[in-house]
Structure formats: C-alpha cells, structure tokens
Amino acid sequence: MSILVIAEHDNGSLKDETLNTVTAAVQIGGNVDLLIAGENCNAVAEQAAKISGVNRVLVADHAVYAHQLAENISLLVSELAVDYSHVLAPATTNGKNFMPRVAATLDVSQISEITAVVSADTFKRPIYAGNAIATVQSTDKVKVITVRATGFDAAVCDGSATIESLDKATDAGLSSFVKEELAQSDRPGLTSAKVIISGGRGMGNSSNFSLLEQVADKLGAAVGASRAAVDAGYAPNDMQVGQTGKIVAPDLYIAVGISGAIQHLAGMKDSKVIVAINKDEEAPIFQVADFGLVDDLFDAVPELANSL
Amino acid sequence: MQREAMEFDVVIVGAGPAGLSAACRLMQQAQVNDQELMVCVVEKGSEVGAHILSGAVFEPRALNELFPDWEEQGLALGEKVSADEIYLFKDEQKATKIPNCMVPSTMHNEGNYVISLGNLTRWLAEKAESLGVEIFPGFAAAEILYREDGAVKGIATGDMGVDENGQPKDSYMPGMELHAKYTLFAEGCRGHLGKELISRFNLDSDSDPQHYGLGIKELWDIDPAKHKPGLVIHGAGWPLGKNAAGGSFLYHAENNQVVLGLITDLSYENPYLSPFDEMQRMKHQSVFKQYLDGGKRVSYGARAIAKGGFNSLPKMSFAGGLLIGCDAGTLNFAKIKGSHTAMKSGMIAADTLIGVLASGDAGGQDLTQFAEDFKCSWLNEELQCSRNFGPAMHKFGMVFGGVFNYLDQNCFKGKLPFTLHDLKPDFAQLKPASECHKIVYPKPDGVFSFDKLSSVFLSNTHHAEDQPCHLKLQDATIPLAHNLVLFDEPAQRFCPAGVYEIVEDEQHNKAFQINSQNCVHCKTCDIKDPSQNITWVTPEGAGGPNYPNM
Amino acid sequence: MKVLVAVKRVIDYNIKVRVKSDQSGVDLANVKMAMNPFCEIAVEEAVRLKEKGVADEVIVVSIGPKVAQEQIRTAMALGADRGILVETDEPLESLAIAKLLTKVVEVEQPGLVILGKQSIDADNNQTGQMLGALAGMSQGTFASEINVSENSVEVTREIDGGLQTLSLNLPAIITTDLRLNEPRYASLPNIMKAKRKPLDVKTPADFGVNVISGLKTLLVESPQERSAGVLVGSVSELVEKLKNEAKVI
Numbered sequence A: 001m002s003i004l005v006i007a008e009h010d011n012g013s014l015k016d017e018t019l020n021t022v023t024a025a026v027q028i029g030g031n032v033d034l035l036i037a038g039e040n041c042n043a044v045a046e047q048a049a050k051i052s053g054v055n056r057v058l059v060a061d062h063a064v065y066a067h068q069l070a071e072n073i074s075l076l077v078s079e080l081a082v083d084y085s086h087v088l089a090p091a092t093t094n095g096k097n098f099m100p101r102v103a104a105t106l107d108v109s110q111i112s113e114i115t116a117v118v119s120a121d122t123f124k125r126p127i128y129a130g131n132a133i134a135t136v137q138s139t140d141k142v143k144v145i146t147v148r149a150t151g152f153d154a155a156v157c158d159g160s161a162t163i164e165s166l167d168k169a170t171d172a173g174l175s176s177f178v179k180e181e182l183a184q185s186d187r188p189g190l191t192s193a194k195v196i197i198s199g200g201r202g203m204g205n206s207s208n209f210s211l212l213e214q215v216a217d218k219l220g221a222a223v224g225a226s227r228a229a230v231d232a233g234y235a236p237n238d239m240q241v242g243q244t245g246k247i248v249a250p251d252l253y254i255a256v257g258i259s260g261a262i263q264h265l266a267g268m269k270d271s272k273v274i275v276a277i278n279k280d281e282e283a284p285i286f287q288v289a290d291f292g293l294v295d296d297l298f299d300a301v302p303e304l305a306n307s308l
Numbered sequence B: 001m002q003r004e005a006m007e008f009d010v011v012i013v014g015a016g017p018a019g020l021s022a023a024c025r026l027m028q029q030a031q032v033n034d035q036e037l038m039v040c041v042v043e044k045g046s047e048v049g050a051h052i053l054s055g056a057v058f059e060p061r062a063l064n065e066l067f068p069d070w071e072e073q074g075l076a077l078g079e080k081v082s083a084d085e086i087y088l089f090k091d092e093q094k095a096t097k098i099p100n101c102m103v104p105s106t107m108h109n110e111g112n113y114v115i116s117l118g119n120l121t122r123w124l125a126e127k128a129e130s131l132g133v134e135i136f137p138g139f140a141a142a143e144i145l146y147r148e149d150g151a152v153k154g155i156a157t158g159d160m161g162v163d164e165n166g167q168p169k170d171s172y173m174p175g176m177e178l179h180a181k182y183t184l185f186a187e188g189c190r191g192h193l194g195k196e197l198i199s200r201f202n203l204d205s206d207s208d209p210q211h212y213g214l215g216i217k218e219l220w221d222i223d224p225a226k227h228k229p230g231l232v233i234h235g236a237g238w239p240l241g242k243n244a245a246g247g248s249f250l251y252h253a254e255n256n257q258v259v260l261g262l263i264t265d266l267s268y269e270n271p272y273l274s275p276f277d278e279m280q281r282m283k284h285q286s287v288f289k290q291y292l293d294g295g296k297r298v299s300y301g302a303r304a305i306a307k308g309g310f311n312s313l314p315k316m317s318f319a320g321g322l323l324i325g326c327d328a329g330t331l332n333f334a335k336i337k338g339s340h341t342a343m344k345s346g347m348i349a350a351d352t353l354i355g356v357l358a359s360g361d362a363g364g365q366d367l368t369q370f371a372e373d374f375k376c377s378w379l380n381e382e383l384q385c386s387r388n389f390g391p392a393m394h395k396f397g398m399v400f401g402g403v404f405n406y407l408d409q410n411c412f413k414g415k416l417p418f419t420l421h422d423l424k425p426d427f428a429q430l431k432p433a434s435e436c437h438k439i440v441y442p443k444p445d446g447v448f449s450f451d452k453l454s455s456v457f458l459s460n461t462h463h464a465e466d467q468p469c470h471l472k473l474q475d476a477t478i479p480l481a482h483n484l485v486l487f488d489e490p491a492q493r494f495c496p497a498g499v500y501e502i503v504e505d506e507q508h509n510k511a512f513q514i515n516s517q518n519c520v521h522c523k524t525c526d527i528k529d530p531s532q533n534i535t536w537v538t539p540e541g542a543g544g545p546n547y548p549n550m
Numbered sequence C: 001m002k003v004l005v006a007v008k009r010v011i012d013y014n015i016k017v018r019v020k021s022d023q024s025g026v027d028l029a030n031v032k033m034a035m036n037p038f039c040e041i042a043v044e045e046a047v048r049l050k051e052k053g054v055a056d057e058v059i060v061v062s063i064g065p066k067v068a069q070e071q072i073r074t075a076m077a078l079g080a081d082r083g084i085l086v087e088t089d090e091p092l093e094s095l096a097i098a099k100l101l102t103k104v105v106e107v108e109q110p111g112l113v114i115l116g117k118q119s120i121d122a123d124n125n126q127t128g129q130m131l132g133a134l135a136g137m138s139q140g141t142f143a144s145e146i147n148v149s150e151n152s153v154e155v156t157r158e159i160d161g162g163l164q165t166l167s168l169n170l171p172a173i174i175t176t177d178l179r180l181n182e183p184r185y186a187s188l189p190n191i192m193k194a195k196r197k198p199l200d201v202k203t204p205a206d207f208g209v210n211v212i213s214g215l216k217t218l219l220v221e222s223p224q225e226r227s228a229g230v231l232v233g234s235v236s237e238l239v240e241k242l243k244n245e246a247k248v249i
Ligand SMILES: Cc1cc2nc3c(=O)[nH]c(=O)nc-3n(C[C@H](O)[C@H](O)[C@H](O)COP(=O)(O)OP(=O)(O)OC[C@H]3O[C@@H](n4cnc5c(N)ncnc54)[C@H](O)[C@@H]3O)c2cc1C
Pocket: A199, A200, A201, A202, A203, A225, A226, A227, A228, A229, A240, A241, A242, A243, A244, A245, A246, A256, A257, A258, A259, A260, A261, A262, A263, A264, A267, A277, A278, A279, A280, A283, A295, A296, A297, A298, B453, B456, B457, B461, B462, B463, B517, B518
C-alpha cells in the first residue's frame, strides 16, 4: 500500500492539520508520500520533510497552484493518484474543495472527514452533525479520504524525507483568483478557536464578562456564552454556544457559571477537554467535565487569569 | 401593511382529528352532491401531527363512519387492545389491581386500538388532500376577522419574520387573510381563538366552567422481551395521592414502544405541586418500572385536556362559525377519550354546513341547526351519560367518586336523574402557599426520571429566534408582586417545559424570566395562572414541538 | 440564462436523530423531513437571480424517493419555475448523485448550477464538486456572495480564516454557505400556485446511469457519551493539569 497525503499550507508555512493527516495515513499503514502543490513553497517543503512517517515530499511549484484552485489541484492529484492506494487530505475548506473533484475524476467515492481508521479499507466518520458515527468500508481501487484533524494526534517532526520536485503544471483554465481577506482579529472566532471560555447566567451581568476576556487574552481564546446569559443581555447573540447557537469543538472548553443544560452541551460536547467552574457541585456540567472546580467564579476566574 | 386575502367556502383552524374529520366529511359530501367547495385547513405545527399529543387508546366508532374502508385504504391504526389493567397505587412499590368487574364500563377497551394520534392525523391529512382540501402546515391562525355586522369573516395568519420588538426583519412576510363563509375552530383544548370567541359571543353563559387536566407523556423504546402489544394499563392514587386528582397510563404500542404519562387535574390546590415532577416519579412505580427497565426514552411532550364534558360544553355555534372538538370541549372524561368525539363533532359540523352551503347561503349566519344535529347524534348521548364522572371524582375523591362512577356507569348506564356540577374554575382553586405544605420531589435518577430541560430536548421544540414573546402578560408586575408573594409563583412548577423562572441577580433582585422558546404549546399557563394574567398567543408559524408518533 | 438548483430531502434540522437499536442506521420513522437548509439557501439565491433579471428560468431537481416531490413543491413555492424528480428508493452516494446531475445538466444546459455545500444527514460535502469535475465546470464552493456578469461569476467563499474571491467562467457550480442569504418564507398563494407548476419524474435508468457505489455502511452508532472526569481542589491544580496532563495550554 502507498498513500499520498496532500499538504495544507499557505506557500509560506505548513498548516498543523497536515500533521494529523499524516498520522491517519500512518495508521492505515504503508508508504506515505506528501504532496505540496503551490508557488514558491520551498520553505513548506523543508518543513514537511521533517515530519516523521513521511517517505518522500513531492513538490509541484507553479503559478497555477498558487491559490489552490480546485480545478487545477484536482487534475494534478488525480494524475498522481493512480500510483497510490489511498489519497488523504485534511478536511479543511481547501481539502473539502478539491478532493471530491479528485474522487469523481477517478470514478470513486470519497470518504469525508474520517475520525478513526479501523483498517485499511474501513473508517469511522461522524454523520448527522456528529449525532451518529458511521463505520464505512470502501471497495474502490483508490480510497479518497478527507481527515478531521481532531480525530488524530499530530505527527512528530523528527524525520528526514527526501524532497522531489514534480515537473507538472496544468491549468484547467476555468477559474482565476481575485482576492483574499483573512480575518485579522486578535481573538479567534468561536468556530475556529482552539480554546474557548464561555460564561453563563452565573456571570451576573455583562461587565463581568471582562473577567473571561482576561483569561481569553492570555490563552488566545474565543469567548462564548450560554443562552441564559444571552437572554439576560450579558452577551450578544452571536456568542451563544449550543443547540440554537454555535456548535464548537475546541481543544479546550472552559464553562464558567454554566449549569450544563443538554441544549448547551449539544453545542460543545465534542470539545477535546472540558473544564467547568461552578459553585454548585451538583450542576450537570460536572458530569461531562474532564476537570471540575467547585468554586465561586468571582474568586476562581481572576485567579486563573493571574496564574496563566 | 395591507394584507392579501383569499376566499374560501370553509376555513378550518387546526389539523387535529376534529378539523381534519370536518374537512374530509365536507369534501366527501360535496362529491356526493356534486357541489363545488373550497376548503382549507391551517395548522400551526411545522407539519400535520407535529403538535398532536394524545394517549391514545382510540375508539374507532367515528373513523368507521368517516372511512368505513379505512383498513383497505391502507391505514395501519396500531395495536388492538389485548388487555386492560387498572391499578390503585399506594406508593412506589404497592399496587392493587382492581378486578375487572369493579371497573366502570367506560374504562373497558375491547375493540379499541392503541394508536399514535399524530400518525392518524397524518393519514387523515393525506386523505383530505386527495379529496381536494388545501392544508397549510406552518401557518398559525393568529387573529379572528369579523364582518361589519359582527359575524366571523375568517382568520388572519400571523406575520412571519418579525423581530423581538415587533419590527419587520429582512425575511418579513405579512400574514394572509383567509375569508370564508364559515370558519370552523378546531384548535383543541384551550384554543386561543376559541377562548376569544367564547367570551365575545358569551358562548358559555349557560354552561359550567370548563375544567382541565395537564397530560404529560413520554414515548419509550423498551426491551422487546417485555413488550406486550395492546396491553393497556391505567393507574390512580400515588404519586398524586391527596394532592390532586388524576391518573397515570402506560400503553404498549407497536414496534416495541410504550407510551406512558400522567394526567394531573388542574383543579389542584397546593401551589407547590409540580405535574412534571409527579410524572417523573410516577415512572418509579414498580408496575411501570418493570417495563421501562432497560428501555430508552424517545420523546417527551405535554398537552392540556378539556375534561369538563357535557356540563361545561359551551354553545358551539356563533355568527359565521362553529367551535368543534376539544376547542369546545367534546372529550368524554369517563373514558378519557376525546379523539373519536372530536372527530364526530367535526363530522356533524360538516353535515350541518354542507346542507347550508348547498342552499346558497352567503355565510355569516349563526348555525343553530348544528345544535339540533348534535343533539340527535350518539355523541350527545355519550357525553350526557358521562356528565357526572368528573364532578363525582372531584366532589367525592378517588375512592368514593370511583364507587359512584362504577354505579353510575355500570348500573344506571349514566342515566341517573340528577347532575353533579363543579362550578369553581381551576385557576381559582390554588391556596396561598403559606397554607400548604412544600412538596419535596426526589432528584431524577437519569434512568427512569429526568430533569425538565433534557425532557424538553426530546420534544424537538423549536421557535425561530428573535420573535415577539408569545406568552403575554396583561400586567407585568403581577408575577413578582402578587403571584410570588402569595403562591410562590406556581408557573415555575406547572409549566412542563421550564418556560417560567424566577431569577435572582448578585444583589438578590428578583426577576420573572420567560423562556418562550421552550414552550411546548400545552396551554397550562393560560389555564392555571391564579391571576389569569398570562395569555398564550400563537408564535410564528411552524414554531413549537415537533412530535414524532405522539 | 437557466439556473439549475439541486435540493435534497433530509430529516428536519430541529429533530434529534436517534440511532436504531440494530445499528443499521438512524431512525427515520415518524420523523419530520424537510428541505436541506443549505439547499433552501440555494433556491433562494436562484430566485433572487431571477428577480434581478440575471436568470430567466429556475429549475429545481431532486434525486430521491417519490415523497421528495414535497421538497420540489416547496422550492417551487419559493419561486422555482419547474421541477425534476429523479425517483429512486435507494439511498445514493454523492458520486451517483453527481453522475445523475451531470445528465440533467447535459439536457438543461444551465448557466449556473447552485447546490447546498453539504446535506445535514450524511455531511459529505461532495456533490457540487463532483458534478464540477464530471461536467467539466468551474466551482465556487462555500459561497457567501455571488455576482454574475456576462461570461463569468465572481464568488466570495468562506474559507478557514477568512474570505476568498474567485472569478469563474460560466457555466459554473456554486455551493452555498449559511451567510449567502436568508431564505424567504413561502406565502400561501405561492404554495397553492406551486401545486400547478410542472414537475417531471424520471428514473436513474432513463439516464442510463449506474448508481452502484464502492462504499458500504457497516454500522451506525451513537457517539460515545462523555463521562465525568475529576474534581480539582484549586485553580493552581487546574492549571497544572491542563498544562501537564491534558496538554491543552
Ligand atoms: C429549544 C431550546 C434551545 C436552547 N438552545 C440553547 C443554546 O443554544 N445554548 C444554551 O446555552 N442554552 C440553550 N437553551 C437553554 C438551556 O436549556 C439552558 O436554559 C441554558 O443553557 C442555561 O444557561 P446557564 O447554564 O447559563 O444558566 P443556569 O442554568 O441558570 O446556570 C447558571 C449556573 O451558574 C452557577 N453559578 C451562579 N453563580 C455562580 C458563581 N458566583 N460562581 C460559580 N457558579 C455560579 C449556578 O450554580 C448554575 O449552575 C435552549 C433551550 C431550549 C428549550
């Protein structure tokens, strides 16, 4: 078996999700090659060569790949894919954009957003917004897969793969890049944040939310809220996490003064680590928290901010 | 903004058994008479059946009349009742099975079916549509329209896309006026338009006050080995005991599912009583627990029932329309069945209407003919015979009321020459909290019993965010200034969806919080608020629970 | 220009899904079904293009069981002109759907095809892109804004970390993201009118498409429930555990 992993990068640096995807590839087993398609992406190739588990780093450096246009990248990948048993890409907006084109070109199905590898042809993936987990088996000659980063640990970077450059460039001539505006805010958005600290009705009023912001600033975290806090006017609507708010799954979710109603849990229960700070030890939030602290939030949160 | 209008012969509010039976019957008769008829039904639920919650042990009498060949037409009603069991519960463990011969005959269920009323209405809706009825789910009748002479002219559906402060959003769509020669109101128990009609036309001037119960129900998947299709169990006594009248039920439906619930009579006096918590602990009774053990809860919901029966039945006709089904109060409480009676009332209404319309009537009349037609039907006889059941239970209590009912129903067949009356409305029954003992409910165990919010979760309730609150307070100061002081604000406990909360801030200032998005449209607050200060109005169409086969 | 919109019938997004006890799938008995929310946005966008005079006909297609006609009618009540149902009781994979859509595209020759970015049941996020590859068309996925001009369409896309704008040659595929628009409500007169709009029913065999898939679902389970972790005694203990044990800060 041999596996081709498509790297996620911005021509300047490799994105973390690539490391998780390599881990998924290693779990499938076999020879792992990494493709970097971009323009002036040498630095990325250098970085990628260090990922342990990677055999070769293939570099397609050309202007047609500068902006990861799906029409162009998918032609390159489907051409390379015939030599592999699996093609994997991170389930980023970029991976999700071009991979289905690869699958269709190869006349195979795609397996989207796997969270676990059962065997070389069998995978687990969430369906119904994570409310069910499907185990799917593929009999296709090439298995085209996108990988959800949170399902796999990041590969370590102590390897030394060879770097080979590919002399390939096809422009499908269907689309062109106009512009890109990347958000420049200091605080990440709720759905993309790696750490979230959320406040509930226990916060008492809107000015107390600044306590959470102090912690958020130290952790580079986003600030969220329960519906009770939003309804009480402590926080704006777009900060609501839960069934009727945003669905989030950060690495760390800190729930402060939130009781843990099922409708709130529906929005954050897939977080990797959950911390609860609540003065009521019977609050249901403690039943899902990895770490619970029974304490008055007005003591605990400032202390937390100071100790970070 | 000017609203558009559409004209129909008949507009029906509510796609429950009453409204849909009326619709089907109208079109069937129109076909027979070769009469052109435009009939539409508006339904506030997101689909037909989404807001239907019932037991239900179903007596097929009305259905047999409406679609004699329902079986050939592909309707799978449910399980035929295979056995009836009635228990008197003393506590969590002790249960006395009442011998069959001691049970009032109205509580016998041979020939009946354990069904999902939601699924039956879905089937009726299909039939109605194929007969040419326009059904509009997701549209609530928000307002009654009157002609200049005061007769009902039709209804207006609610505006959509209005924000919390009543301002139109981007998605704003004004309501529609639906004009009709006659409008049938079939909103079920405590219809909010029905309430307006009853007071505007003084329809209840000659009847007793309506009485209500709150039914809280759950649907469970159970261990197939324990499933006894068609077994019907009723219970009385614990957990309500002396605190309230009412009764519990557990029916074995199809597909390894059971439905169970508790009906709490809303005439209770102790403001600390919580029907929700009573229902949760009821499931710990060993008779119920044996079936639930190893099972999984699938759905939850609640709905009030109008149980005043014959004595409380208002005049059902008024200029331009009729009240049918539980909107009027056609439920037979001696049987705890209102579906077949609701259907029948709709069918009688259709028969009255079809004659009137055939004669070229332009609409807007008070169809007193309906009362005549009603009187000649089995429905009238059935309700009349059961008229003493509810008041007897209330007057004499569980045991003696039960004996009375046994004698009344089995020996005298409901024909005793006197009538018991129950004249105090339910909301006026509450005693001040200071005169009552606090009821301490056990914590839910997460296996058989659950908290309110995780229960509401299973009702699939959804209301579009950012819309005006549909629970209107006439006087916003009453909850804190009056209800809290005198009754410890019972809305916190009688609402089965956790809509009402008393919240306190850091400075211990209290506030009355209304979480209107949780509302499962049971109507209890509109009924039981001791100050009659809460008015339930329709939220944006399609809002509310999304019940599966409830 | 014709605009083709593909819509899918799925479980209503307000319904809590429940895995069947035999783990063969999700229980769909008695549950409310509706148009996939992203498809609703696609319909709305197409109708707006028609209102702006950019599109002259909006055709809506669904591939699914007979009852999926309900969703086509809904789309027509929202403003689509006619419908096509490719009727099949088999649940099809994205690739088969994309192949069928390719055939519809060949027949209808639309200038734009608008689809939802993903359906909320299978969460695949594939069909639009696959159709793009099979039909040889450009694609603008996860669109939050589109501007159509003579021979091209400019699409603003929601990508990780921000927005990207592309220019696509027509004909093109657009898949919708949540912020593209807020769909309107269907009005009662339009619901009644929709019942009389034309709806063609076809089968996969009519198009000669082989719908066999290389994927098999072996099992569907409920996600693992979280269990309670540990209580910590102090903030410092918490920070220590987050740093050294959980390694998340
Ligand atoms: C249809 C529907 C949709 C919903 N959608 C959502 C949703 O999307 N998101 C959501 O969050 N909710 C949602 N809810 C509401 C949900 O059911 C709860 O009501 C809500 O999450 C409660 O918020 P809370 O935990 O902040 O408030 P509460 O339940 O009041 O909890 C406050 C907590 O703060 C603690 N506390 C108070 N003071 C302190 C202090 N000084 N120090 C430490 N702890 C303190 C208390 O012990 C308590 O546990 C929805 C409900 C319904 C019915």
